[in-house]
Amino acid sequence: MRPSDTAALAPTDPLPDAIAGAVPVPADPVWLQPGAAPVRSRTAAAIVAAAAGVLLLQGLYFHADLLDQRPELRGVYRALCDVVACRRPVYRDVAAIAVDQLVVRTQAPGVLRLDAMLTNRGREAQPLPRVRLQFENLQGVVVAERRFAPGEYLDQPPASALAVGQSLHLVLELVDPGPEAVSYALVPVD
Structure with missing residues (x-):
């Protein structure tokens, strides 16, 4: 901006009458209150959670042989397999x-x-x-x-x-x- 432009917009200048009456300015600040989450964001969150669950189940299914060989995961994996009725690999070492x-x-x-x-x-x-x-x-x-x-x-x-x-x-x-x-x-x- 040029110095002549900033002088024209100085805050001490009164607003033109057409602009001053168009927008009322409240004396106290207005606080915005959070509203209910839109339905779209709940649906998106449910879809993301379902997709993550499906990916987790696929990982458990396709890597069954690796998970069953790890002693720290074997008990949890076998309990899940009993609930979901998945196949457990034969132990081989x-x-x-x-x-x-x-x-x-x-x-x-x-x-x-x-x-x-x-x-x-x-x-x-x-x-x-x-x-x-x-x-x-x-x-x-x-x-x-x-x-x-x-x-x-x-x-x-x-x-x-x-x-x-x-x-x-x-x-x-x-x-x-x-x-x-x-x-x-x-x-x-x-």
Whole structure:
């Protein structure tokens, strides 16, 4: 603004008669009171809350396996599943299945017998895992390997999962991989 413009708008100048009578100015300030919330904002809040609830339920459903594996969330998650009737994943922790007393010996010419104990050291019962048997040569190179399902290493699989602390005797008859196979390992895989 130019100085001449500000002089024309100085507050000491009286208002023109047409403007002064158009808007009455109260002597005391007017306080505004909050009214009831408009219906639109309540509806929007309800929609946002419903959408958040749906997203939460989807997260619980699609990440069930992860939530059930966490000890601090397992109880809450299982209680919710009982109410909502959702499926709970089967507990699996192959790292908690220990292989003990592993012995491989010659049973007959060209035939080996493997004996081992599988022990569940996990925090819950779990299904029997598949196991991988591998033979290595002196350089650590695998010369023979095979995976076995529970039906292949047990005469009769147990009716239920392997309980916590339970051990199971595993027996396999194998074709001898030859004299270059000097070491062996049996590992639960899934």
